Amino acid sequence: MLESAERPLADWTRRLPYACALAAGALMSVFLLDIPVQLSDSFTELTAVADRSLGDVVAAEFYNGSYFRPLRRGLNKIVYDLSGGRYYAAFRGFQAAELLVLLLLVVRMLRVRTRAGLVALPLGLAILVGLHTFAGAILEGLPINHFLTILICCAAAVNLAQARPRPVVDAVALALLVFAMLTIESGLLIWVVFLAAYIVGYRGVSRKGLVALTACVALYFVGRFVLLGGAAPGLNERSAGFGFSVLDPDELERRFGGNPLPFYLYNVVSAVSCVLFAEPRGGVWTFTGSLTRGVPEAWQIVNVVTSTATTVLIGRYAAGRLSSWRRGELTEADRFVAIFLIVVPANALFAAAYEKDVIMSPAGLFYAAAAFAVLRELAASGGVLPRLPSGAAVAPALLLLLSVGWTIRYVGIHDSLRMRASTVRDEWAYYDDWAREQKTDVSLNATQAAIKQRLQDEAVLRPPRVPQVSLGSMDRLFDVTQ
Amino acid sequence: MTPAGVATRIAVPPVAGFVLVAAYVFVEALGFQPFARPDGDTVSEAAALGHAARALQLIAAGEDASARHQVRAGVVDREQHELTAIEAAILGRHAELVRLLQRSGARHPDSARTVCYARMRLPEVLGDLGATGADAPHQESGVETTISTCSAGGGAR
Numbered sequence: 207m208l209e210s211a212e213r214p215l216a217d218w219t220r221r222l223p224y225a226c227a228l229a230a231g232a233l234m235s236v237f238l239l240d241i242p243v244q245l246s247d248s249f250t251e252l253t254a255v256a257d258r259s260l261g262d263v264v265a266a267e268f269y270n271g272s273y274f275r276p277l278r279r280g281l282n283k284i285v286y287d288l289s290g291g292r293y294y295a296a297f298r299g300f301q302a303a304e305l306l307v308l309l310l311l312v313v314r315m316l317r318v319r320t321r322a323g324l325v326a327l328p329l330g331l332a333i334l335v336g337l338h339t340f341a342g343a344i345l346e347g348l349p350i351n352h353f354l355t356i357l358i359c360c361a362a363a364v365n366l367a368q369a370r371p372r373p374v375v376d377a378v379a380l381a382l383l384v385f386a387m388l389t390i391e392s393g394l395l396i397w398v399v400f401l402a403a404y405i406v407g408y409r410g411v412s413r414k415g416l417v418a419l420t421a422c423v424a425l426y427f428v429g430r431f432v433l434l435g436g437a438a439p440g441l442n443e444r445s446a447g448f449g450f451s452v453l454d455p456d457e458l459e460r461r462f463g464g465n466p467l468p469f470y471l472y473n474v475v476s477a478v479s480c481v482l483f484a485e486p487r488g489g490v491w492t493f494t495g496s497l498t499r500g501v502p503e504a505w506q507i508v509n510v511v512t513s514t515a516t517t518v519l520i521g522r523y524a525a526g527r528l529s530s531w532r533r534g535e536l537t538e539a540d541r542f543v544a545i546f547l548i549v550v551p552a553n554a555l556f557a558a559a560y561e562k563d564v565i566m567s568p569a570g571l572f573y574a575a576a577a578f579a580v581l582r583e584l585a586a587s588g589g590v591l592p593r594l595p596s597g598a599a600v601a602p603a604l605l606l607l608l609s610v611g612w613t614i615r616y617v618g619i620h621d622s623l624r625m626r627a628s629t630v631r632d633e634w635a636y637y638d639d640w641a642r643e644q645k646t647d648v649s650l651n652a653t654q655a656a657i658k659q660r661l662q663d664e665a666v667l668r669p670p671r672v673p674q675v676s677l678g679s680m681d682r683l684f685d686v687t688q
Numbered sequence: 689m690t691p692a693g694v695a696t697r698i699a700v701p702p703v704a705g706f707v708l709v710a711a712y713v714f715v716e717a718l719g720f721q722p723f724a725r726p727d728g729d730t731v732s733e734a735a736a737l738g739h740a741a742r743a744l745q746l747i748a749a750g751e752d753a754s755a756r757h758q759v760r761a762g763v764v765d766r767e768q769h770e771l772t773a774i775e776a777a778i779l780g781r782h783a784e785l786v787r788l789l790q791r792s793g794a795r796h797p798d799s800a801r802t803v804c805y806a807r808m809r810l811p812e813v814l815g816d817l818g819a820t821g822a823d824a825p826h827q828e829s830g831v832e833t834t835i836s837t838c839s840a841g842g843g844a845r
Contacts, residue, residue, distance in 0.1 A: 230706065236713050325695040328702035585698055588691045605697040613705035620709050631741035636788060666741045667748055672716065673724040 214319055223318035223327055227309035230331050235302035237623035238344065240672050242665035243297050245633045245640055248349040249661060252293065253654040255283040272439040274430050277388040278352045285350060293657070294664045297349040304354050305344065309334075311361035312571070315368065316578055317538065322586035329609055330578030333516065336615030337574060338484055338509060341688035342564025344619070345626050352390045353564050359386040360568045363396050364545070367403030369410035376415030383419050387426055392556040395549065395568050397423045402548035406541040439559045441466055446560035447489025448472065470558040477557035478550055481569045484513035487687065489561035504682040505618070512611030515604060516577050520546070523580045539579035546576035563688075618684035621675065625686070628674050634665035730757035736764045736776035740785050743773060744792060753794035765831040772796055778805045778813065779831050786813045804838035 267276035289296030343353040386393030430436040442455040462469040485493045496502035553569040728734025734743040756770040777785040796802035803819045808829040
């Protein structure tokens with residue numbers, strides 16, 4: 207039986223993993239495509255690029271103070287120009303395409319070549335898209351979700367690292383890193399991914415290529431902070447979670463203005479914990495707070511229990527394999543677990559200024575990959591982690607609990623997408639209130655007013671409206687906060 | 689545990705989850721909407737539920753925002769009612785929607801009854817209705833109590 211599970215896939219089943227990815231992505235896209243282009247964080251992005259050239263848009267972003275994201279708005283401009291005025295179709299279509307590309311790249315990265323891999327894949331994908339850190343990458347438009355773009359870059363980086371070493375791979379790796387780090391700050395993580403992949407034995411990117419990537423990162427810091435005079439975000443940029451509540455910028459300044467280091471440290475630790483245990487969320491210890499007040503919500507229990515159990519499983523595997531790692535003996539599963547362990551703390555550094563679940567989405571991607579790798583080992587060996595000392599069996603009930611828990615979270619993200627469609631429509635209905643509440647003036651010129659009218663009509667008046675769904679008491683299992 | 693047992697535990701739940709969601713989408717595409725939350729068949733129902741976009745959609749489609757429309761049993765309480773959009777929004781306690789409806793041209797013909805509703809359910813919109821008492825202490829009477837009080841002549845107070 208063991209041999210059967212580890213047997214390579216037959217020819218006709220080799221494309222099944224990709225079919226799985228496409229099916230999951232297509233189904234999610236159905237829900238995604240029902241969400242209009244959102245008003246908050248998206249509308250002004252469109253008006254900002256409407257009457258300017260691509261060159262102007264990109265150049266202006268090089269001097270944007272504490273944020274350095276020239277290609278993010280550049281990408282918005284490209285899709286805007288290509289849309290021909292059909293903003294909803296262009297931007298939501300782009301996001302759906304990004305989702306499909308991501309899932310295909312992830313499946314390619316996971317190298318599903320055995321029956322055990324095929325068995326573990328649905329749960330691996332459920333973990334990937336059901337994880338709370340992924341929610342922000344799919345529920346938000348912005349109007350192009352740069353976090354989703356960075357996830358694609360992460361998966362592409364591993365694919366490149368797994369490739370046959372060739373100069374062209376090094377060149378593409380360099381282009382990928384430059385694109386990612388000019389899109390959003392956390393794009394720098396692509397360098398960490400390349401480095402981690404090299405450490406675990408993937409040689410698609412050569413040592414010389416890695417040196418070039420490292421030089422590129424150094425150049426980024428020199429360029430951004432020395433030549434362009436950029437600065438890191440301060441405490442007064444936005445509200446942030448701390449302890450059991452969210453502190454506004456003034457309160458953050460009052461508490462940590464003199465010495466922000468404890469706050470940064472808190473955020474880094476919180477970010478790591480957020481990925482591993484689904485607590486805290488956005489820096490706020492909501493589950494713990496609920497526990498102290500009584501019984502937490504059902505969805506909180508589902509999230510924390512499934513994440514914690516999965517982390518324990520990965521941790522148990524890693525601890526058992528440590529001695530082999532020291533000897534440099536790494537299996538395919540080991541590589542994914544090790545990359546995850548390297549990426550998590552590095553990713554958390556990007557959440558130092560303020561912790562937000564979606565910032566940790568790259569770590570979440572590798573968390574899902576590590577979980578898939580361990581589950582594949584379990585599937586191949588009948589519930590025993592095979593290369594560990596004896597006694598490393600996993601209780602059947604725990605496996606079932608994990609699988610059911612992640613399935614709830616997987617279904618829940620579709621529920622959240624449906625809810626998002628409704629809230630975005632209502633958001634547009636209150637456009638006048640939104641405009642009045644903005645800190646900066648949002649008076650519109652003729653072009654911008656036409657964009658607004660088009661988007662508002664698409665959001666409010668466009669039939670058919672798909673209603674929200676209620677499964678009665680089952681609704682309590684779904685995370686309504688994401 | 690056999691590999692087949694492990695495989696079942698690992699693979700079946702997520703595959704079943706996918707099939708369920710896909711089946712739901714398929715059924716919905718056929719025109720059935722099982723488990724759908726009420727979405728507002730009239731502008732008053734939409735207002736009671738706080739569905740601003742749906743309310744505007746219905747107004748744009750020609751529904752009279754100032755007229756009384758049916759609000760099905762189970763939307764504001766267990767009874768069926770005839771309410772204006774503004775009254776329904778007040779009973780649903782959606783202050784922003786009351787103002788949005790006003791900006792969209794909705795009026796409240798039975799002003800005394802509307803003000804009575806607001807006084808009992810949503811005092812913060814009294815000013816928007818042209819009445820006094822917006823600064824009155826917060827109170828939130830039940831929907832049934834509000835409707836029965838205001839219908840029994842409370843609106844004249």
